[in-house]
Amino acid sequence: MMTARSLEQLSSIVSRNAAALSRKLEAQSISSPTVRDIHSPNLGDIDSTAATELANAARELQALVQSPGEQLNLLAFAYYDTISIGILLEFNIPELVPLEGGIALSELAEKVGLLEDKLARIVRYAITNFVFHEPEPNYIKHTPLSAALARDPRFATFLRLSMVDLAPIAVALPRALLKWPQTESITECAVNAAFDTDEPFFAWLSRDATRQARFDQGLAGFSGAVAGRSSNVDIAAYPWGTALPPNALVVDVGGGSGHVSKALAEAFPSFRIVVQDRPEVIEATREASTSGPGNVSYEAHNFRDPQPVIGADAYFLRQVIHNLADKEAVTILQALLPAMKPGARVLISEYAVPTPADLGRSGQLLEAKMVREMDLQMMALLNAKERTRDEFAALFAAADARLRFNAAYQVAEDPKVCIFEAIWDP
Ligand SMILES: C[S@@+](CC[C@H](N)C(=O)[O-])C[C@H]1O[C@@H](n2cnc3c(N)ncnc32)[C@H](O)[C@@H]1O
Numbered sequence: 269m270m271t272a273r274s275l276e277q278l279s280s281i282v283s284r285n286a287a288a289l290s291r292k293l294e295a296q297s298i299s300s301p302t303v304r305d306i307h308s309p310n311l312g313d314i315d316s317t318a319a320t321e322l323a324n325a326a327r328e329l330q331a332l333v334q335s336p337g338e339q340l341n342l343l344a345f346a347y348y349d350t351i352s353i354g355i356l357l358e359f360n361i362p363e364l365v366p367l368e369g370g371i372a373l374s375e376l377a378e379k380v381g382l383l384e385d386k387l388a389r390i391v392r393y394a395i396t397n398f399v400f401h402e403p404e405p406n407y408i409k410h411t412p413l414s415a416a417l418a419r420d421p422r423f424a425t426f427l428r429l430s431m432v433d434l435a436p437i438a439v440a441l442p443r444a445l446l447k448w449p450q451t452e453s454i455t456e457c458a459v460n461a462a463f464d465t466d467e468p469f470f471a472w473l474s475r476d477a478t479r480q481a482r483f484d485q486g487l488a489g490f491s492g493a494v495a496g497r498s499s500n501v502d503i504a505a506y507p508w509g510t511a512l513p514p515n516a517l518v519v520d521v522g523g524g525s526g527h528v529s530k531a532l533a534e535a536f537p538s539f540r541i542v543v544q545d546r547p548e549v550i551e552a553t554r555e556a557s558t559s560g561p562g563n564v565s566y567e568a569h570n571f572r573d574p575q576p577v578i579g580a581d582a583y584f585l586r587q588v589i590h591n592l593a594d595k596e597a598v599t600i601l602q603a604l605l606p607a608m609k610p611g612a613r614v615l616i617s618e619y620a621v622p623t624p625a626d627l628g629r630s631g632q633l634l635e636a637k638m639v640r641e642m643d644l645q646m647m648a649l650l651n652a653k654e655r656t657r658d659e660f661a662a663l664f665a666a667a668d669a670r671l672r673f674n675a676a677y678q679v680a681e682d683p684k685v686c687i688f689e690a691i692w693d694p
Contacts, residue, residue: 272328273325273328275329275332275333278325278328278329278332279329281321281322281325282322282325282326282329285318285319285321285322285325286322288315288318289311289314289315289318289319289322292314292315292318293314296314298314303398303411303412304401304409304411304412305412306367306410306411306412306415308412310412316680316681320634320635323634324632324633324634327633327634328633347435347439348393349397350430350431350435351431351435352390352393352394352397352399353394353397353399353417353427353431354427354428354431354432354435355390356390356391356394356399356414356417357417357424357427357428357431357432358428358432359380359382360380361376361380361391362410362414362415362417362418362424363418363421364376364379364380365400365408365409365410365414365418367410367415367418367419369409370403370407370408370409370410371407371408372406372407373387373388373391373406373407373408374406376408388406391408394414395408397413398411398412398413399411399413399414399417400414420489421489422485422486422488422489423489423490424489425482425485425486425489426485426486426487426489426490427486427489428482428486429482429483429486430486433479433482433483434645434649436462436463437458437459437462437463437648437649438458438644438645438648439462440458440459440461440462440648441458441461441644441647441648443458443461443462444456444457444458444460444461444462444648447461451651452593452595452651453651454468454469454593454596454650454651455467455468456651457469457647457648457649457650457651458647458648458649459472459648459649459650468650469649469650470546474546474548474549477552480548480549480552481552484524484525484549484552484553485525487524487525487527487587488524488525488527491527491528500531501679501681501682501685502528502531502532502586502617502685502687503528503531503532503535504679504681505617505677505678505679505685505686505687506615506617506677506687506689507677508532508535508536508539509536511613511689512539512581512582512613513581514538515538515539515540516536516538516539516540516581516582517539517540517541517542517577517579517580517581517582518532518539518540518541518542518580518581518582518583518584519541519542519544519575519577519580519582519583519584520532520541520542520543520544520584520586521544521569521571521575521583521584521585521588521600521604522544522545522571522585522586522587522588522591523543523544523545523584523586524543524545524549524553525549525552525553525556525557526543526553526557526560526564526566528584528586529541529543529564530560530561530564533560533561533563533564534561537561537563538563539563540563540565541563541564541565542564542565542566542567542577542580543564543565543566543567544566544567544568544569544571544577545566545568545569546568546570547568550566550567550568551568553566554566571588571600571603572599572600572603573603574603574606574607575603575604575606575607575608576607577607578607578609579607579608579609579612580607580608580612581612581613582612582613582614582615583604583607583608583612583613583614583615584615584617585600585614585615585616585617586616586617586618587617587618588600588616589616589618589655589660589663590618590619590642590646590652590653590654590655591646591649591650591652592650592652593650593651593652593653594663594666597663598663598666598667601614601663601664601667601668601671602667602668605667605668605671605692608692609692610692610693610694611691611692611693612691612692613689613690613691613692614664614671614689614690614692615687615688615689616660616687616688616690617685617686617687617688618654618655618660618685618686618688619638619639619642619654619684619685619686620639620655620656620657620660620676620678620684620685620686621639621640621643621654621655621656621659622635622636622639622656622684623656635683635684638684639654639684640654642654657676657686657688660673660676660688661673661688664688664690670692670693670694671690671691671692671693672690672691672692672693673688673689673690674689674690674691675688675689676688676689677689
């Protein structure tokens, strides 16, 4: 369990790490940033350990000093944190505010076609979360958070998907649990309760081409530089160049728009990579990608059917297994086995759920929260889950005793992401 720290311990962690960050800023002649400064580097890039420890301690400090009533009231309305940003994105507001200078609320209201009073109230709510600021009455300017929404449209698409398309599903989770308390069925999820549909999430998603496109682009955006988990982490975490031969054949099963495969193909031009996904995703990807590395090809394949690419060096499943309940995950792994040659790898790239022992280490609370958010998302969309390292090992063992769990690979820059490697050892 996480150890609870006293007021004195927490404040000293905050001041110690703040001092360490200040010293590093000074050494690099960077002036100390504020939450309004859109041109300074992230403090996490200056010293990630100090920034992480400080953020975790500050969060615990807030929980310690605020009354339960104050905290629960903030939590009770936290959906407006989500919804306010969703509205900003729905109306392209971050892009309409110039990065340099700013804009009068009246001019912005005219551009977006909303009543100025409503727009001002929505923006002023977002300001309480450091998204925009109002340096003078009725005039708004960017902060680092609002600027990130404007600077990275793919990340903004991911957030828009999450905050507008998927939020109603999250809200229906209590209803779904009351209706189907004991289920693991893929058609008895919050998505089914929210939209009164009998279809599984991915079928429901593809009923609407715009929604499907937003999902595919959003996932690529989630893997971008400022977002949740960078594709670079997948490239850096696994020893692709030494574990696999120079001309390795890699299959990206459920690879979506192929954004990770493209990054892998660029890093290893002698690899051949096949991206597999549902026919509608592959078709949309082929239409959208006019250019891209020549060593990536695309193939429609249902991952429940036997794997058609025989004898690949690695079968890579990124953010695929977390979409599946245990029984289904085992079936999908088993569908790979007839195609595998001895020594071939199954590589599963997912968040690793921290164990209670991990949570005892300081600096884990915010990270655990992110993993747990994704875990509840999987429950709501697909009755699926995020897993611990031991749970992944158990999935490999349940698929086949000859699928030997070999190692788990992580990088310090994003320790919540893990590549779990199993080797086919018949
Ligand atoms: C969460 S996404 C992950 C995409 C990509 N690997 C990534 O990390 O961004 C899961 C992917 O599995 C695909 N998928 C779902 N059901 C599938 C099936 N039966 N056969 C093949 N792919 C499927 C979805 O279309 C989606 O692209």
